[in-house]
Amino acid sequence: MFNQIPIDKILFLDIETVPQYPSLTDAPEEYKKFWERKTKYLKNEGDKIEDLYNRAGIYAEFGKIICISTGFVFFKENEKYFKIKSFYGNDEKLFLPDFITLLGNIHSNQMYLCAHNGKEFDFPYIARRILINGFKLPEILNIAGKKPWESNFIDTMELWKFGDYKQYTSLNLLSYLFKLPSPKDDIDGSQVASVYYNDNNLERIVKYCQKDVFTVAQLLLKYRQEDIIKTENIEYIS
Numbered sequence: 001m002f003n004q005i006p007i008d009k010i011l012f013l014d015i016e017t018v019p020q021y022p023s024l025t026d027a028p029e030e031y032k033k034f035w036e037r038k039t040k041y042l043k044n045e046g047d048k049i050e051d052l053y054n055r056a057g058i059y060a061e062f063g064k065i066i067c068i069s070t071g072f073v074f075f076k077e078n079e080k081y082f083k084i085k086s087f088y089g090n091d092e093k094l095f096l097p098d099f100i101t102l103l104g105n106i107h108s109n110q111m112y113l114c115a116h117n118g119k120e121f122d123f124p125y126i127a128r129r130i131l132i133n134g135f136k137l138p139e140i141l142n143i144a145g146k147k148p149w150e151s152n153f154i155d156t157m158e159l160w161k162f163g164d165y166k167q168y169t170s171l172n173l174l175s176y177l178f179k180l181p182s183p184k185d186d187i188d189g190s191q192v193a194s195v196y197y198n199d200n201n202l203e204r205i206v207k208y209c210q211k212d213v214f215t216v217a218q219l220l221l222k223y224r225q226e227d228i229i230k231t232e233n234i235e236y237i238s
Contacts, residue, residue: 019056
C-alpha cells in the first residue's frame with residue numbers, strides 16, 4: 001500500500017523530547033511520587049530513581065516536546081525537493097497550536113503521516129501532549145475505534161519488521177545499511193536532554209531533528225526503490 005501513496009501526499013515528521021524538569025530534585029513533590037511509582041517497573045537492583053530520571057523524556061506523562069520537525073516532498077522541473085518546517089520552543093503551548101493547524105490541513109487534503117517508530121512513539125506522544133496541554137485532538141491523530149489500516153499512519157520501522165514484531169531497528173542503522181548520510185553525525189537521542197538543559201542549545205537540537213526527518217523521507221524512498229533527494233534540494237521554512 002505505501003508504494004501506491006503519492007510521495008507528495010505524505011508529511012514526514014520527527015520529534016525531540018526531554019524530561020519536564022532539569023532533574024528530579026527540581027520537580028514538584030507529587031510529580032516525584034508518580035515518578036517513583038513508574039520506576040518500580042523500570043529500575044534494576046541498586047538503581048536510584050534520580051539516576052533513572054534521564055529516561056523521563058520518553059514518557060509523555062513525564063516529558064515534554066521541544067521540537068517537531070516536519071517535511072514533505074515536492075517536485076520542481078521533474079526533480080524531487082524537500083521542504084522542512086520545524087515547530088519548537090521551551091513551552092509546548094506556544095508552538096503546538098501551529099502544528100495542530102498543519103495537521104488539520106493535511107487531514108483535509110487526505111495526506112499521511114510518516115515517522116520512524118511513529119506508531120509506538122511519535123504519534124501517541126504528540127497526541128498525549130496535545131491533550132495534556134488542553135488542545136483539541138486533531139482528527140488525523142484520533143484513531144480510537146479505528147482498525148490499524150484505517151489510520152493515515154506510515155511507520156518506516158514497522159515496514160522494516162515485515163511482521164517480525166520483536167525486531168527493533170534504529171534509523172541510524174538503516175541509514176547505514178542503505179548508504180544514506182547519518183543523521184547522528186552531531187548528537188544522538190541520548191544526548192538531547194543534556195544539550196537542552198546543560199548547554200541551553202535548542203537550535204542544535206532543531207538541526208538534529210531536521211536531519212532525522214529528512215532521513216526518514218530518504219529511507220521511505222529507498223523502500224520504494226525510488227531516487228532519493230539531493231541534499232542541496234532541501235528548503236527550510238522559517
